[in-house]
Amino acid sequence: xxxxxxxxxxxxxxxxxxxxxxxxxxxxxxxxAVQISPGKASIKVxxxxxxxxxxxxxxxxxxxxxxxxxxxxxxxxxxxxxxxxKAKDAIQHALVPDVNDPSYVVALNLLARSPAWLTALNAAxxxxxxxxxxxxxxxxxxxxxxxxxxxxxxxxxxxRSSLREKNVRHNGxxxxxxxxxxxxHDNETLVAAQRVIQEQFADLQTTSAADGAEFxxxxxxxxxxxxxxxxxxxxxxxxxxxxxxxELGVAEPVIQQQGxxxxxxxxxxxxxxxxxxxxxxxxxxxxxxxxxxxxEARSAESGNGVVPFGDERFLDRNGQAxxxxxxxxxxxxxxxxxxxxxxxQTQEAAVHLTLDAKGAxxxxxxxxxxxxxRMAILLFEKGKGEVxxxxxxxxxxxxxxxxxxxxxxxxxANDTSLLxxxxxxxxxxxxxEERTIGPSLGAENIAKGFNSxxxxxxAVTGFMCVYYMLFGMFSSISLAINLLLLVAVLSMxxxxxxxxxxxAMALVLGMAIDANxxxxxxxxxxxxxxxxxxxxxxxxxxxxxxxxxxxxVTTLIAGLALLAFGSGPVRGFAxxxxxxxxxxMFSAVFFSRGLVNLxxxxxxxxxxxxxxTVWRANSGx
Amino acid sequence: xxxxxxxxxxxFMKNAIxxxxxxxxxxxxxxxFLFSRGLHLSVEFTGGTLMEVSYSQAADLNQVRGQIxxxxxxxxxxxxxxxxxxVMIRMPAIKGQSSAQQSEQxxxxxxxxxxxxxxxxxxxxxxxxxxxxAVDGLKALAFVVVGIMLYLAVRFEWKFAVAAIIANLHxxxxxxxxxxxxxxxxxxxxxxxxxxxxxxSVNESVVIFDRIRENFRRYRKMNTVEIIDNAIxxxxxxxxxTHGCTQLMVLSMLLFGGATLHYFALALTIGILFGIYxxxxxxxxxxxxxxxxxxxxxxxxxxxxxxxxxxxxxxGAVV
Numbered sequence: 016x017x018x019x020x021x022x023x024x025x026x027x028x029x030x031x032x033x034x035x036x037x038x039x040x041x042x043x044x045x046x047x048a049v050q051i052s053p054g055k056a057s058i059k060v061x062x063x064x065x066x067x068x069x070x071x072x073x074x075x076x077x078x079x080x081x082x083x084x085x086x087x088x089x090x091x092x093x094x095x096x097x098x099x100x101k102a103k104d105a106i107q108h109a110l111v112p113d114v115n116d117p118s119y120v121v122a123l124n125l126l127a128r129s130p131a132w133l134t135a136l137n138a139a140x141x142x143x144x145x146x147x148x149x150x151x152x153x154x155x156x157x158x159x160x161x162x163x164x165x166x167x168x169x170x171x172x173x174x175r176s177s178l179r180e181k182n183v184r185h186n187g188x189x190x191x192x193x194x195x196x197x198x199x200h201d202n203e204t205l206v207a208a209q210r211v212i213q214e215q216f217a218d219l220q221t222t223s224a225a226d227g228a229e230f231x232x233x234x235x236x237x238x239x240x241x242x243x244x245x246x247x248x249x250x251x252x253x254x255x256x257x258x259x260x261x262e263l264g265v266a267e268p269v270i271q272q273q274g275x276x277x278x279x280x281x282x283x284x285x286x287x288x289x290x291x292x293x294x295x296x297x298x299x300x301x302x303x304x305x306x307x308x309x310x311e312a313r314s315a316e317s318g319n320g321v322v323p324f325g326d327e328r329f330l331d332r333n334g335q336a337x338x339x340x341x342x343x344x345x346x347x348x349x350x351x352x353x354x355x356x357x358x359x360q361t362q363e364a365a366v367h368l369t370l371d372a373k374g375a376x377x378x379x380x381x382x383x384x385x386x387x388x389r390m391a392i393l394l395f396e397k398g399k400g401e402v403x404x405x406x407x408x409x410x411x412x413x414x415x416x417x418x419x420x421x422x423x424x425x426x427x428a429n430d431t432s433l434l435x436x437x438x439x440x441x442x443x444x445x446x447x448e449e450r451t452i453g454p455s456l457g458a459e460n461i462a463k464g465f466n467s468x469x470x471x472x473x474a475v476t477g478f479m480c481v482y483y484m485l486f487g488m489f490s491s492i493s494l495a496i497n498l499l500l501l502v503a504v505l506s507m508x509x510x511x512x513x514x515x516x517x518x519a520m521a522l523v524l525g526m527a528i529d530a531n532x533x534x535x536x537x538x539x540x541x542x543x544x545x546x547x548x549x550x551x552x553x554x555x556x557x558x559x560x561x562x563x564x565x566x567x568v569t570t571l572i573a574g575l576a577l578l579a580f581g582s583g584p585v586r587g588f589a590x591x592x593x594x595x596x597x598x599x600m601f602s603a604v605f606f607s608r609g610l611v612n613l614x615x616x617x618x619x620x621x622x623x624x625x626x627x628t629v630w631r632a633n634s635g636x
Numbered sequence: 637x638x639x640x641x642x643x644x645x646x647x648f649m650k651n652a653i654x655x656x657x658x659x660x661x662x663x664x665x666x667x668x669f670l671f672s673r674g675l676h677l678s679v680e681f682t683g684g685t686l687m688e689v690s691y692s693q694a695a696d697l698n699q700v701r702g703q704i705x706x707x708x709x710x711x712x713x714x715x716x717x718x719x720x721x722x723v724m725i726r727m728p729a730i731k732g733q734s735s736a737q738q739s740e741q742x743x744x745x746x747x748x749x750x751x752x753x754x755x756x757x758x759x760x761x762x763x764x765x766x767x768x769x770a771v772d773g774l775k776a777l778a779f780v781v782v783g784i785m786l787y788l789a790v791r792f793e794w795k796f797a798v799a800a801i802i803a804n805l806h807x808x809x810x811x812x813x814x815x816x817x818x819x820x821x822x823x824x825x826x827x828x829x830x831x832x833x834x835x836x837s838v839n840e841s842v843v844i845f846d847r848i849r850e851n852f853r854r855y856r857k858m859n860t861v862e863i864i865d866n867a868i869x870x871x872x873x874x875x876x877x878t879h880g881c882t883q884l885m886v887l888s889m890l891l892f893g894g895a896t897l898h899y900f901a902l903a904l905t906i907g908i909l910f911g912i913y914x915x916x917x918x919x920x921x922x923x924x925x926x927x928x929x930x931x932x933x934x935x936x937x938x939x940x941x942x943x944x945x946x947x948x949x950x951x952g953a954v955v
């Protein structure tokens with residue numbers, strides 16, 4: 016009765032093999048490495064870069080352990096941190112002559128030391144959280160009202176041109192927060208305007224009201240559109256953050272959306288929070304506006320005379336003043352891409368912009384009406400505007416593909432396109448949570464977590480073996496298998512391991528032994544009641560199962576609640592906790608039964624089992 | 637080896653009133669301290685900046701306090717963290733000043749007197765996040781309570797569900813009471829520990845309830861009190877051993893886990909100790925007073941059976 020069919024053993028062996036393979040990479044640890052990635056879009060890290068790096072290292076008398084080119088970046092592994100730091104300096108010196116204009120990002124990183132065959136199986140070590148490896152964690156809140164304000168502003172501009180096109184005369188359009196107020200002389204024009212809005216602006220909903228002698232139409236962004244605006248804003252901000260962080264030179268940054276309006280940024284290994292924050296917090300936004308070509312504006316540009324009403328004065332990158340109109344034609348939102356390249360005819364360096372459909376339409380209209388006038392592309396950072404470029408419009412440009420060229424070097428074209436791409440945040444962001452963990456603290460935390468698990472494990476298994484003898488040994492082996500499977504699953508999922516996660520690991524081991532205690536106590540009780548050894552084992556496992564299931568379900572409910580509502584450290588705890596409960600069901604019941612069956616199952620005339628003292632009050636129950 | 641050589645069923649239920657009085661008094665004390673002292677919430681909940689700095693020798697806390705006071709920051713807490721060389725500084729969030737400015741200011745002030753001071757960790761949490769975490773924590777608690785009650789009500793009977801949840805919520809309140817009384821820092825990991833303990837000590841009640849159900853079927857002549865006594869007596873060895881093992885793990889965290897895991901492990905310890913007490917003495921007694929009867933459980937077995945769990949009517953779930 017206590018025998019497993021072959022397929023059950025097959026499952027156990029398979030689980031053990033898979034578990035061991037995926038746990039294995041965690042034992043090799045990580046080695047210090049230097050990662051070289053391209054700092055500009057036009058630059059590629061390839062074999063020639065590798066040769067340069069190797070040369071530089073040779074010149075500095077440094078012997079790397081491994082040089083690997085993967086996924087567009089070069090990773091060089093060293094045997095200790097000192098060589099790593101020396102090597103970084105040497106490589107930096109060789110590849111990046113000008114610190115202010117880095118063409119390569121040279122960053123310190125850690126690289127798994129696991130052999131190639133494991134990597135080929137996709138077996139990688141667990142991903143360590145920031146509290147274990149050190150680094151910076153930010154949570155940024157996207158200012159959604161600002162994004163909506165901006166949307167309203169650009170819609171107001173669109174509305175203005177649409178009404179002009181349709182010859183609907185109004186007394187003025189103004190934006191009031193997220194509302195657009197349009198005033199009219201009479202009700203008919205109001206109705207006409209309302210029709211235009213209904214036909215052309217699906218994003219707006221209108222309400223009309225008499226306002227003194229005038230008629231007022233208020234247009235609101237409807238909820239569906241507002242939601243879309245917010246989604247786009249957060250997506251664009253994430254893309255922008257990606258670009259900026261690349262600039263910072265972090266080996267493995269994490270940038271994720273959290274909830275509707277939050278972004279989590281994790282920069283492992285970064286210690287200079289101030290710089291990181293500086294770069295992240297740059298609230299740059301991109302705007303395209305027309306340059307005011309009137310004489311007053313001209314004189315204001317040269318420094319004499321006031322800036323005309325409805326205009327603003329900005330400086331370009333060379334310090335030249337440009338007076339532009341306040342009305343925004345396009346924002347960074349409408350710009351889908353910017354790439355450096357060359358003019359097809361003149362072979363001059365150029366920047367190619369791609370606009371989205373709406374941007375293309377507006378751009379076509381604006382360029383048609385303003386041929387031979389200038390258009391400025393402005394970048395706003397920390398509330399300060401700067402003219403990136405102010406080219407002259409040569410002809411009507413349709414189709415959304417725009418080329419900016421003239422008096423530009425290839426490097427300038429590169430920079431401009433990078434700025435245009437990286438520069439635009441759809442909405443300002445604010446840091447609402449920040450965590451910095453020093454690298455020494457990270458290493459200490461690993462040691463603490465590891466020691467907790469190890470000593471706890473030793474104490475529990477020691478006790479089990481003494482108290483339940485051979486059955487305790489089986490329980491201990493099952494517990495070890497539980498740990499193995501848990502680590503394997505975490506490695507497979509590439510879940511992030513944190514200190515609370517390690518605590519959960521220890522706790523879940525402490526709880527998982529419960530199942531074995533239940534089983535062993537039950538077997539003892541059956542023996543006490545006079546059952547034969549074989550039937551006692553059988554009944555013990557069978558009857559304990561329902562209780563084990565019940566108790567695991569209640570624990571799992573708590574784990575799931577933590578997973579659903581927890582954030583940050585609690586989530587790390589919950590993931591390990593839940594997975595640990597699931598693996599414990601396999602190891603404590605299925606696997607340990609397998610061990611017992613293997614040991615005792617074949618003995619037909621089993622006299623007794625080694626499960627410690629079976630104490631009887633009298634004789635029998 | 638066998639620790640538990642019990643010849644006769646221990647009459648737990650005879651003294652139920654005493655046990656319940658004890659736990660009721662503890663509970664009231666916990667509630668009293670919760671209200672009078674309140675929880676010492678970590679920056680995660682209150683919002684603010686936390687810095688952990690490390691000196692090369694034992695740090696002079698008064699000097700550190702003086703330096704920070706010079707910066708004009710108010711309501712700053714300075715305390716040792718783990719060792720005498722490590723200092724933890726907590727500051728409330730200041731409007732219009734980013735945490736980076738705040739922490740850099742403090743660090744540079746500290747560096748003025750001792751250049752060897754090292755920033756080990758900073759944490760900044762905006763006030764909006766803190767409120768949210770508190771709300772999420774309560775939501776999680778509600779989810780656990782409702783989830784466990786539903787499960788127990790389906791698997792056993794509503795009286796057991798009510799008894800188990802009262803017993804274990806009383807544990808939670810007592811843990812919180814300890815944190816309020818000693819003014820230990822209540823952080824997110826502690827919250828996780830509290831909820832984990834809630835799920836864990838419900839196990840305990842489940843095991844006893846399972847046994848009560850089994851006894852109702854097996855011993856037709858016993859009355860409810862005897863059945864409960866027998867159930868508790870025959871599961872007590874498993875209860876103590878299981879909790880002992882879990883406690884061994886937690887103890888190892890308490891000893892080796894360092895300052896970060898200290899309160900986490902402490903919450904677990906209190907939870908485990910009171911978990912034994914409450915599920916053994918409180919849960920069963922409440923179930924008794926709610927008037928569990930043989931018929932309740934026989935009926936519930938029928939429910940379980942129709943759900944497709946092939947249970948031998950004589951076996952059921954047992955320890």
